[in-house]
Amino acid sequence: MSLRAATCSTGVPALPPGPPYACDALHAWSGLAFDLPPADPRLRALHDGGAEPTAPLANLVGAGLAWERWPEHMDFLEPSSPMYAQKRAERALYTERWERHVPPGCRVLDLGGGIGRFTQWCLDRGCTVELVDPDLRSLRAAVRHAVGRPGKLDVHWATGETLPDLAPVDVVIAAEVLCYVEDVERVLANIRRVLVPGGPLLCSVEGRWGWAAAYDAAPGTLDALLGDGVVHVPGDKWVRTYDRADLERVLAAWTVEELVPTHYIPCGAFETAAGPMPLVDMMKWEERLRAHPMTAPWNRAWMAVAR
């Protein structure tokens, strides 16, 4: 449901013409703890601290706890966040390949957009962004980070499975999302419904082998590494990891233009050994690790361009 339906115990400021809304006219919304009607009724209970009704929704329970305990980690678009530099470096690995698919001023769906890491980048390109995410706290942060930027924005408290009826979009970004959803086929069918024919889907998922060697691998999840690849920590996280064939299978109805292993260094297996380094050097190292037969399978993520 659009920002148009937002409520707040202290009242909501007037909205500029829209939706979508010019971000340079949203200053009064910065930092507002607005509420929205959720597209999936289970999201309200999860937001209020309820347990996950199905395993994949454990991520939303984990997110709620993390917002309570480590807000500075969750809000990594704040320059003071300990995650700020890393998340920007990760974003650069994607945007280096995705930039040519996001023409300035186009209409974008940022599915599972979280606090707006890619929304912010699109807005700065003058794009109009529809940001959809099942975590209301993230949507509030995304609005705060959007205020004053050049593009236009609307936000929706929904999942990919319950994607709202949106006017057609030119591009869909689903960065690190399809590996967390309950029903990936339904999500991809919904993306098809709103994406203009022939428009690009820019997506990424967690890599099958690289996650277990990363510093943030959950203790006690080795079974998943040599088992079915589904990492599940009840009340905290759930992720289906992908190898190349898994992603090709999921995207079988799409024309896959690019499918690239990525994230060997940031949040990946070789981050510690790499140490801090300028982005330009990290990009070169990513190429080398991707090209070497021994390190190539240790990618933390896959990124794809599909139409």
Ligand SMILES: C[S@@+](CC[C@H](N)C(=O)[O-])C[C@H]1O[C@@H](n2cnc3c(N)ncnc32)[C@H](O)[C@@H]1O
């Ligand atoms: C790893 S974060 C990525 C956030 C953002 N795309 C980025 O790259 O910074 C995964 C996001 O997927 C969202 N998510 C989880 N389940 C989802 C679903 N079923 N549909 C859409 N988004 C979902 C989460 O709330 C979270 O914001």
